[in-house]
Structure formats: structure tokens, C-alpha cells
Amino acid sequence: MKNISTYNFQGKRALIRVDFNVPLDKETLKVTDDTRIKAAVPTIKKVLEGGGSVILMSHLGRPNNEPEKKFSLENIISKIEENLGQSVGFVSDCISDEAFEKSSSLQSGHVLLLENLRFHEGEKKGSREMAEKLARHGDVYINDAFGTAHRAHASTAVIADFFPEEKMFGFLIQKEIESVDKVLKSNKKPLTAIVGGAKVSSKISIITNLLDKVDNLIIGGGMAFTFVKAQNGKVGDSLVEEDYIDTAKQILKDAEAKGVNLLIPIDSIIADEFSNEANTNQVEIDQIDFGWMGLDIGTRSIELFKKTIMDSQLILWNGPMGVFEMPKFQKGTKEIALAVAIATDKGAFSLVGGGDSVAAVNEFNLADRVSHVSTGGGAMLEYLEGKTLPGIAAILS
Numbered sequence: 298m299k300n301i302s303t304y305n306f307q308g309k310r311a312l313i314r315v316d317f318n319v320p321l322d323k324e325t326l327k328v329t330d331d332t333r334i335k336a337a338v339p340t341i342k343k344v345l346e347g348g349g350s351v352i353l354m355s356h357l358g359r360p361n362n363e364p365e366k367k368f369s370l371e372n373i374i375s376k377i378e379e380n381l382g383q384s385v386g387f388v389s390d391c392i393s394d395e396a397f398e399k400s401s402s403l404q405s406g407h408v409l410l411l412e413n414l415r416f417h418e419g420e421k422k423g424s425r426e427m428a429e430k431l432a433r434h435g436d437v438y439i440n441d442a443f444g445t446a447h448r449a450h451a452s453t454a455v456i457a458d459f460f461p462e463e464k465m466f467g468f469l470i471q472k473e474i475e476s477v478d479k480v481l482k483s484n485k486k487p488l489t490a491i492v493g494g495a496k497v498s499s500k501i502s503i504i505t506n507l508l509d510k511v512d513n514l515i516i517g518g519g520m521a522f523t524f525v526k527a528q529n530g531k532v533g534d535s536l537v538e539e540d541y542i543d544t545a546k547q548i549l550k551d552a553e554a555k556g557v558n559l560l561i562p563i564d565s566i567i568a569d570e571f572s573n574e575a576n577t578n579q580v581e582i583d584q585i586d587f588g589w590m591g592l593d594i595g596t597r598s599i600e601l602f603k604k605t606i607m608d609s610q611l612i613l614w615n616g617p618m619g620v621f622e623m624p625k626f627q628k629g630t631k632e633i634a635l636a637v638a639i640a641t642d643k644g645a646f647s648l649v650g651g652g653d654s655v656a657a658v659n660e661f662n663l664a665d666r667v668s669h670v671s672t673g674g675g676a677m678l679e680y681l682e683g684k685t686l687p688g689i690a691a692i693l694s
């Protein structure tokens with residue numbers, strides 16, 4: 298494996314797997330959010346400034362293994378050009394003769410974008426034949442698509458076999474790996490993980506993996522009610538996964554055995570319907586009557602959680618504390634986001650990973666007050682679960 302920071306790109310064609318799966322306006326097919334394009338710029342510029350040329354490959358959306366205009370990467374060329382400040386060539390099939398001609402004659406300093414990889418079924422199937430063809434485009438392979446690193450697709454993992462020496466991570470993946478490792482592999486203490494969101498079932502592997510690493514584990518959101526019920530609390534009509542009550546009991550036991558300080562909410566903002574117009578009240582978390590459901594953590598829980606967060610050196614946050622999409626139930630998530638930001642100001646390292654907590658820090662304008670906001674939803678979750686990501690393993694092997 299090579300390192301992008303020290304690699305000499307002079308005269309080399311760098312084949313970069315980027316994640317340009319950006320949202321497009323349904324009518325105009327124009328890019329509505331270019332965050333992912335911006336994020337890839339440092340890696341692309343590094344190659345160009347080092348005297349190399351760049352061949353970009355990505356997927357976009359979920360096409361049905363054949364070309365479709367609404368999923369064409371042609372729709373995003375102007376946004377890439379705008380972000381790079383230079384023109385970008387395009388080929389309408391990623392493994393056609395025309396594509397090979399264009400990439401083989403690409404001059405240093407130039408950029409070529411290949412059409413959507415998922416127009417070929419070999420991409421998602423992880424076809425070796427497709428990977429071999431794609432590999433012909435470059436002298437060196439860079440994977441900078443963290444969002445798809447948990448997939449063993451042709452362009453994200455299999456292709457690395459064809460670059461036994463000349464393969465590396467881009468800056469984006471490097472930063473994601475460094476950030477998680479900083480939280481989960483460092484000796485700094487205390488380490489606090491905040492896990493929220495709707496369901497225990499979708500977070501169980503993360504919690505299990507974290508129990509061996511954290512000092513404090515804060516549980517919030519809808520999933521907290523399965524834990525409250527596991528302790529014989531009255532949860533009314535709150536979200537509970539009956540099938541996971543035993544799992545919650547086991548987690549409570551394991552936390553105690555491992556010396557993890559597991560915090561669940563002590564009070565809740567309850568509502569008489571799942572709506573921002575609902576009547577609300579604040580009660581003890583284990584005293585919720587039928588006809589009511591807990592949709593946010595209460596003020597005493599906020600204070601309890603904040604105190605632990607403020608005293609932490611390392612913080613990992615995944616999942617909201619309540620139904621933060623509704624203004625009436627966003628206070629808990631907002632206050633926790635703020636506490637993470639303040640702890641970061643005081644010197645803690647904080648990582649926010651996974652879809653909804655990322656949306657929350659963005660909504661509360663706190664994204665630049667935490668140390669790292671992960672771009673890869675599913676990939677980050679699998680990484681936190683302790684799984685080996687094929688896209689990362691392929692570069693490291």
C-alpha cells in the first residue's frame with residue numbers, strides 16, 4: 298500500500314473511486330447538494346498538482362443495470378468543473394473502447410469522468426471481469442469513496458487486486474479511518490459513546506462492540522424504551538421492540554460486568570400523538586401511561602447526559618435523542634449536540650457518525666464545532682460495529 302501524501306504522481310494516470318452519489322433535482326437533474334464533490338477535491342488536486350492525470354469513477358443512484366438519463370453522471374459534470382476550476386472530459390460507458398482510448402491518451406493535468414458504474418451489473422456483483430476492465434484505465438488506484446467502502450463491488454474492492462503495489466486511500470477515507478481509530482483505539486479517557494435513534498435492533502452490533510471500549514455509554518431516542526421496559530418500567534405507547542427486551546437485559550448485565558457506566562434517560566417528554574401538534578408533558582421515564590409516548594428526553598436527562606459528555610476526552614455520537622425532525626421534540630438532541638460541541642471546544646475529540654446525528658449537527662449549525670463529521674452512513678455504522686470493510690481491507694492487504 299502507498300500513501301497519497303508521499304506518492305509521486307508525475308506522468309501517472311490515477312484511477313480514483315469517488316462517491317459522487319449526489320442528490321439531483323427531479324425536474325432539472327441539477328445537483329442540489331455538492332458536499333460529496335467538494336469532499337473529493339483535495340485528492341483530485343493532489344494528483345493533478347503532482348503532475349498526474351485523473352480518471353474518476355462513481356455510481357449515482359440505483360439504476361437497473363442499464364443506462365438511464367436520470368442516473369447519468371453527465372448531469373454532474375458542470376458541478377465537478379465548478380469545484381475543480383477546470384474542464385472535465387466524459388465517456389458515456391465506463392468500459393467501452395472509447396473509454397479506454399480516452400483514458401490511455403489522457404494528458405497530465407487533465408480529468409476524465411467515466412459514466413455511472415452501476416449501468417453494468419458487474420459493478421454490484423463484484424465481477425472480476427468488470428474490475429479487470431476498469432483497472433485498465435489507471436496506472437495507480439485510489440479509493441476515496443468511504444460511503445461505499447462496506448460494499449465488495451468491482452470498483453471498490455475487487456479492482457484493488459489488479460494494483461498489488463500501486464493502490465492507496467484518498468484523503469477522505471484516510472480521515473475517516475483516522476477519526477474512528479482516534480476514538481476507538483486511543484488510550485485517552487474517558488471515552489463516551491452516545492447512541493440514539495429509533496431501534497435497538499439496528500444498533501445492537503454497535504453497542505456490543507462499544508461495550509468493550511467505552512467508559513460511558515449513553516442511550517437515548519426511541520431505543521431507550523426497550524431498556525426501560527427491560528427494567529419493568531411503564532412505557533405507555535412508546536416505541537418498544539418486545540423481541541429485544543432480553544437483549545436489552547443482557548446489555549445492562551454486560552455493561553455492569555465490564556464496568557461501563559451505562560446511562561439511560563430518567564425522564565421523557567411525552568406526547569398524546571406522534572405529531573408536532575400533540576399535547577405534551579414531562580414525566581419520569583418509567584411512568585408513562587397508555588395513550589402517551591415518549592418522543593424526547595426530559596430536562597433532567599439532558600443535565601445528566603451533559604455532565605458526562607462535558608467530562609469526556611473522546612466522544613462518539615450516533616443517533617438522535619428524540620424525534621428531532623419535529624421542533625417540539627428536538628430540544629434533547631440539540632442540547633446534546635451543543636454539549637458535544639462545548640466538550641470539543643474544551644479539547645475533547647468528537648466524532649459524529651451515521652445518518653441522523655449528522656443531519657442533526659448540520660441542522661443546528663454545529664458541524665464545524667465537532668472534530669469530525671463522517672460522510673459515510675452505512676460504512677461508518679459497519680466500521681463502528683467492528684466489521685472489516687471490504688473497500689478498506691482491499692487497500693490494506
Ligand code: AMP
Binds near residue numbers: 496592615
Ligand atoms: P436511526 O436511523 O435508528 O438512527 O433513527 C433515527 C430516527 O429515530 C429519527 O427519525 C427519529 O425521529 C427517531 N426517533 C428518535 N427518538 C424517537 C422516539 N422517542 N420515538 C420514536 N422515534 C424516535
